[in-house]
Amino acid sequence: GESVGLHLPTLSVQEGDNSIINCAYSNSASDYFIWYKQESGKGPQFIIDIRSNMDKRQGQRVTVLLNKTVKHLSLQIAATQPGDSAVYFCAEKRDDYKLSFGAGTTVTVRA
Amino acid sequence: EPEVTQTPSHQVTQMGQEVILRCVPISNHLYFYWYRQILGQKVEFLVSFYNNEISEKSEIFDDQFSVERPDGSNFTLKIRSTKLEDSAMYFCASSEGFEQFFGPGTRLTVL
Numbered sequence: 001g002e003s004v005g006l007h008l009p010t011l012s013v014q015e016g017d018n019s020i021i022n023c024a025y026s027n028s029a030s031d032y033f034i035w036y037k038q039e040s041g042k043g044p045q046f047i048i049d050i051r052s053n054m055d056k057r058q059g060q061r062v063t064v065l066l067n068k069t070v071k072h073l074s075l076q077i078a079a080t081q082p083g084d085s086a087v088y089f090c091a092e093k094r095d096d097y098k099l100s101f102g103a104g105t106t107v108t109v110r111a
Numbered sequence: 112e113p114e115v116t117q118t119p120s121h122q123v124t125q126m127g128q129e130v131i132l133r134c135v136p137i138s139n140h141l142y143f144y145w146y147r148q149i150l151g152q153k154v155e156f157l158v159s160f161y162n163n164e165i166s167e168k169s170e171i172f173d174d175q176f177s178v179e180r181p182d183g184s185n186f187t188l189k190i191r192s193t194k195l196e197d198s199a200m201y202f203c204a205s206s207e208g209f210e211q212f213f214g215p216g217t218r219l220t221v222l
Contacts, residue, residue, distance in 0.1 A: 032209050043115075043202050043213035044154060089154065097142055098167050099211060101154040 010106045013084075019077040021105045023090035026071060030092040034099065035064060035075045038087045047075070047088075077107075085109045113137045115214035117203050123220045124193055132188045132217045134203030143186045144204040144211060145178065147171070154202065160186065193221045 031052040036044035063076040091099040145157040158168040204211040
């Protein structure tokens with residue numbers, strides 16, 4: 001069955017506000033997680049990753065939080081911009097290099 | 112910045128025909144993958160390839176599918192006898208380590 005999933009399929013955000021996208025996973029053996037952004041007609045684009053020995057990682061305007069106790073992953077986007085409108089996927093790696101993707105959250109930024 | 116490229120961007124074929132989807136991974140990467148995404152659904156793993164052989168494949172990757180690295184730069188996915196349900200976006204990805212870089216995809220339409 002599906003082991004990676006997102007809590008909400010859509011998220012509407014006012015430009016300038018912060019966005020939080022959530023993801024739940026069920027396989028406690030997963031050791032690496034990635035957030036991808038997919039714009040219409042394009043392939044998934046790497047945003048940020050985190051290993052299971054960490055609980056937080058920051059990038060440029062993005063932060064990923066990992067809570068292994070409840071198997072929860074989140075992506076925070078600061079000061080959301082129109083260019084952030086896309087579908088966001090979380091993905092997990094369990095053993096080798098295969099990635100298992102969640103269903104995706106569509107983020108729409110309102111001007 | 113190096114990127115994964117894929118050709119063609121769109122392939123239309125008749126059911127039962129063979130198709131070959133082509134990918135040029137990033138040049139110093141050693142791991143190669145194919146994923147597919149049916150319209151509106153999540154990205155699904157098909158196969159991973161390393162050291163000139165398949166390292167893992169999913170249930171989707173049945174006998175109708177094959178992959179090949181015919182030379183030092185190309186990585187191909189062949190579907191021998193296409194079915195209607197093979198219609199999807201097919202993404203190639205490559206990696207040096209954990210982080211996978213995706214190509215823009217080939218949209219396969221089977222009529």
